[in-house]
Amino acid sequence: MKTYKTRSTVLxxxxxxxFMIFTxxxxxxxxxxxxxxxxxxxxxxxNNEVFFLPKGLNFEAYKSIFTYPNFFNAxxxxxxxxxxxxxxxxxxxxxxxxxxxxxxxxxxxxxxxIVVFSMFFTGGLIPNYLLISYLHLTNTRWAMLIPFAINxxxxxxxxxxxxxxxxxxxxxxxxxxxxxxxxxxxIILPLSQAGLATVGLYTAVFFWNDWFNGLxxxxxxxxxxxxxxxxxxxxxxxxxxxxxxxxxxxxxISIKGAVIIVTTLPIIAIYPFLQKxxxxxxxIGSVKG
Amino acid sequence: MKKLLFSFLAISLxxxxxxxxxxxxxxxxxxxxxxxxxxxxYSDNATLPFxxxxxxxxxxxxxxxLDIEWEIIPIADxxxxxxxxxxxxxxxxxxxxxxxxxxxNANLAxxxxxxxxxxxxxxxxxxxxxxxxxxxxxxxxxxxxxxxxRYYMPSLTDVPFYDGGLIxxxxxxxxxxxxAPKTFDDLYNxxxxxxxxxxxxxxxxxxxGPRVLYRMTMPSFGISVGKNSSSGTNTLSWxxxxxxxxEGAISEGYKEYITYFHKLYExxxxxxxxxxxxxxxxxxxxxxTGKSMASYAYYDQIGGLEAASNIEGxxxxxxxxxxxxxxxxHQPKSKTGSGIMFPIKTAQRDDFEQIVRAVDNxxxxxxxxxxxxxxEEGVTYTTNSDGSITFTEKIVNAKEGIYxxxxxxxxxxxxxxxxxxxxxxEMTKYDENYSAINKxxxxxxxxxxxxxxxxxxxxxxxEEAGMLQTPLSDTFERWNDAFxxxxxxxxxxxxxxxxxxxxxxxxxxCDLYNENL
Numbered sequence: 001m002k003t004y005k006t007r008s009t010v011l012x013x014x015x016x017x018x019f020m021i022f023t024x025x026x027x028x029x030x031x032x033x034x035x036x037x038x039x040x041x042x043x044x045x046x047n048n049e050v051f052f053l054p055k056g057l058n059f060e061a062y063k064s065i066f067t068y069p070n071f072f073n074a075x076x077x078x079x080x081x082x083x084x085x086x087x088x089x090x091x092x093x094x095x096x097x098x099x100x101x102x103x104x105x106x107x108x109x110x111x112x113x114i115v116v117f118s119m120f121f122t123g124g125l126i127p128n129y130l131l132i133s134y135l136h137l138t139n140t141r142w143a144m145l146i147p148f149a150i151n152x153x154x155x156x157x158x159x160x161x162x163x164x165x166x167x168x169x170x171x172x173x174x175x176x177x178x179x180x181x182x183x184x185x186x187i188i189l190p191l192s193q194a195g196l197a198t199v200g201l202y203t204a205v206f207f208w209n210d211w212f213n214g215l216x217x218x219x220x221x222x223x224x225x226x227x228x229x230x231x232x233x234x235x236x237x238x239x240x241x242x243x244x245x246x247x248x249x250x251x252x253i254s255i256k257g258a259v260i261i262v263t264t265l266p267i268i269a270i271y272p273f274l275q276k277x278x279x280x281x282x283x284i285g286s287v288k289g
Numbered sequence: 290m291k292k293l294l295f296s297f298l299a300i301s302l303x304x305x306x307x308x309x310x311x312x313x314x315x316x317x318x319x320x321x322x323x324x325x326x327x328x329x330x331y332s333d334n335a336t337l338p339f340x341x342x343x344x345x346x347x348x349x350x351x352x353x354x355l356d357i358e359w360e361i362i363p364i365a366d367x368x369x370x371x372x373x374x375x376x377x378x379x380x381x382x383x384x385x386x387x388x389x390x391x392x393x394n395a396n397l398a399x400x401x402x403x404x405x406x407x408x409x410x411x412x413x414x415x416x417x418x419x420x421x422x423x424x425x426x427x428x429x430x431x432x433x434x435x436x437x438x439r440y441y442m443p444s445l446t447d448v449p450f451y452d453g454g455l456i457x458x459x460x461x462x463x464x465x466x467x468x469a470p471k472t473f474d475d476l477y478n479x480x481x482x483x484x485x486x487x488x489x490x491x492x493x494x495x496x497x498g499p500r501v502l503y504r505m506t507m508p509s510f511g512i513s514v515g516k517n518s519s520s521g522t523n524t525l526s527w528x529x530x531x532x533x534x535x536e537g538a539i540s541e542g543y544k545e546y547i548t549y550f551h552k553l554y555e556x557x558x559x560x561x562x563x564x565x566x567x568x569x570x571x572x573x574x575x576x577x578t579g580k581s582m583a584s585y586a587y588y589d590q591i592g593g594l595e596a597a598s599n600i601e602g603x604x605x606x607x608x609x610x611x612x613x614x615x616x617x618x619h620q621p622k623s624k625t626g627s628g629i630m631f632p633i634k635t636a637q638r639d640d641f642e643q644i645v646r647a648v649d650n651x652x653x654x655x656x657x658x659x660x661x662x663x664x665e666e667g668v669t670y671t672t673n674s675d676g677s678i679t680f681t682e683k684i685v686n687a688k689e690g691i692y693x694x695x696x697x698x699x700x701x702x703x704x705x706x707x708x709x710x711x712x713x714x715e716m717t718k719y720d721e722n723y724s725a726i727n728k729x730x731x732x733x734x735x736x737x738x739x740x741x742x743x744x745x746x747x748x749x750x751x752e753e754a755g756m757l758q759t760p761l762s763d764t765f766e767r768w769n770d771a772f773x774x775x776x777x778x779x780x781x782x783x784x785x786x787x788x789x790x791x792x793x794x795x796x797x798x799c800d801l802y803n804e805n806l
Contacts, residue, residue, distance in 0.1 A: 042593075042597060043596075043597045043599075045570065045574075046570075046573045046574055046577045046578075046594070046597040046598070047574070047577055047578055047597070047598070047599055048574045048578055068338050069338055069339065069340050069341070070338075070361075125373075126373070126376060126377060129373055129377055130377055130379070133377065133379045133380060138379070138380050139380065215362070215363075215366050215369065215370060216369065216370065216373055219360060220359070220360050220361040220362060227363055227366070228363075230363065230365060230366075231333065231335045231363035231364070231365060232335045234365050252570075253570040
């Protein structure tokens with residue numbers, strides 16, 4: 001196909017590209033700045049000399065966070081919660097979403113209503129805490145994994161994704177002799193890579209960023225790294241009027257920068273690897289006639 | 290796909306085994322001979338990260354026959370965690386450090402979530418002895434709640450420190466031939482000269498937020514309006530002569546105060562950015578680059594600045610409180626601080642008495658409380674023949690300074706675990722300049738006043754006070770900002786302001802406080 005370039009399409013391209021560049025810059029600049037701060041000397045930062053390149057290059061900030069007691073342990077915990085949590089979550093969501101995507105099944109509407117209800121109404125903090133503690137989950141790592149495995153929003157996303165897969169494919173598989181689990185495993189899931197990647201990413205980001213559930217349900221040796229980050233970046237400015245002592249405590253911004261970089265980089269690095277699943281048109285050409 | 294399934298199973302299996310190995314800490318049944326096992330909440334500050342091998346806590350725990358399972362909780366979320374533990378009662382630790390019975394804890398205590406430790410004073414001989422030694426029984430009794438019981442063992446300070454105040458560029462005072470300011474009028478003149486010589490500067494800036502400025506300067510004008518850490522009063526202030534509360538927000542003292550600071554603001558002597566909280570980094574930048582030359586802040590913070598600034602001859606100095614209409618006063622301070630409490634669950638343990646006695650010994654005995662301040666004789670310091678002490682060479686030469694190094698390496702001087710603060714003993718850890726300023730302030734008399742008493746409200750009264758308090762303090766904050774920036778004229782609009790506050794019930798609010806003292 002030949003493309004014709006008229007003046008208006010050229011202008012449109014220019015605007016689109018400019019807009020892209022602007023968006024990219026506004027996303028990258030804070031990151032680069034924090035990165036530069038984390039590698040700069042405290043003197044350069046205090047004298048306001050750091051912009052996009054580190055000044056007085058040194059790795060002291062990184063050294064000092066790596067020597068914080070518990071840092072690596074917390075990091076290990078976060079990796080466990082993210083990987084295991086995402087796997088459990090995907091497993092349960094798929095098993096729940098697939099039957100709910102079949103609107104002809106009996107009871108479908110009731111279950112759907114229960115799911116939607118839980119999106120808008122929750123028990124609140126203390127009842128939740130009591131529930132989880134009666135289930136003997138507190139102080140175990142399962143408290144991070146099980147209660148949050150099925151997120152209704154992600155579930156509905158997955159249900160709709162399954163609904164978009166043509167019934168004809170499943171019928172063909174049924175005729176060829178597959179049972180329903182076989183269909184789910186061999187036909188539906190391979191076709192749902194884009195959906196699984198999306199939900200998987202949402203879930204992974206949720207588990208990676210979650211600090212509050214870790215705080216209330218776990219012992220300190222099980223805390224995720226995000227609590228550590230929060231303590232360093234926010235911990236000294238959180239307490240209000242009542243505490244004079246806290247106003248005294250300040251942490252170097254280079255250390256804050258280093259912690260931010262170290263704790264956010266891995267999850268950001270996942271995006272490029274998942275991107276291919278988002279753009280693939282997996283359904284093209286699967287049903288003919 | 291089969292491969293994927295296998296790898297899924299393999300990963301989850303291996304992760305499950307990691308989890309299983311992690312949670313295998315079985316609670317051993319009570320052994321009567323060995324050390325007493327207790328769990329303890331510790332509020333962890335990122336500037337002083339907890340280390341389980343700290344000399345101070347380990348020697349004190351060993352001396353008290355305690356085997357402590359520490360729960361290290363970030364300070365920003367400490368109150369959430371404590372509140373959950375006390376509200377639900379499940380999973381509460383045996384001992385909670387660094388808490389008071391103000392606010393929510395008071396209700397929890399009155400509803401039976403905490404051990405009324407004052408009922409067990411026979412088991413806390415070391416605490417009682419310290420209270421007597423510091424002559425603080427009155428202060429400690431003030432911590433009783435409405436039922437006449439005290440629910441925690443507070444930390445004790447014999448003489449409060451002058452740990453922050455007016456900080457100025459001493460090199461500039463010398464350069465312009467100025468004397469150190471003694472009164473607020475002196476300060477105005479000094480700032481004026483700074484401004485004249487550096488027209489694009491804002492000479493006086495604030496660390497953190499206006500509250501630091503307010504609570505360090507208001508007492509010299511005889512008001513506090515809740516900026517002095519006495520929670521809840523907000524628009525009220527304490528009259529130290531008549532020993533009752535008065536409507537500080539609409540008093541002449543406040544009018545004088547805000548007139549003075551409006552003058553600073555109008556003439557560009559006060560940093561307009563202070564309305565937004567100025568964090569430590571930006572504050573340091575302002576002072577180090579010479580955009581500001583004065584600040585209200587804490588002494589700990591100025592050392593790093595002097596080393597970092599590129600300005601030649603840069604020197605900061607802290608000065609005693611300035612004299613205002615009500616004398617020279619610093620932010621009021623309590624001699625008691627956050628301390629140790631026991632959730633009610635602990636009282637059900639068979640060895641409750643031993644636990645209380647051991648905790649009392651660990652934090653309040655003469656020997657252990659000294660160890661929490663100085664470390665261990667022979668390891669961190671040696672005692673000279675005249676009774677003074679000398680720290681080891683390594684500590685004296687530490688680049689962080691003695692005080693900080695002792696904190697980081699040995700856990701000495703952590704607010705959470707040190708329960709006994711003797712001013713003179715503390716001063717051995719600071720430079721001579723700091724102790725000299727503290728000496729001057731101590732000799733000036735009652736610069737640091739006591740924190741006004743908290744009224745004992747029952748549930749109904751505390752709700753009523755809360756309902757009056759919120760709109761009053763919101764309105765006050767709005768008018769205060771308007772007066773400061775000149776959006777409202779202090780003389781012309783004053784009557785309107787006073788009548789608004791009266792309509793919102795400031796007098797009733799004040800009566801409620803005075804009737805329940």
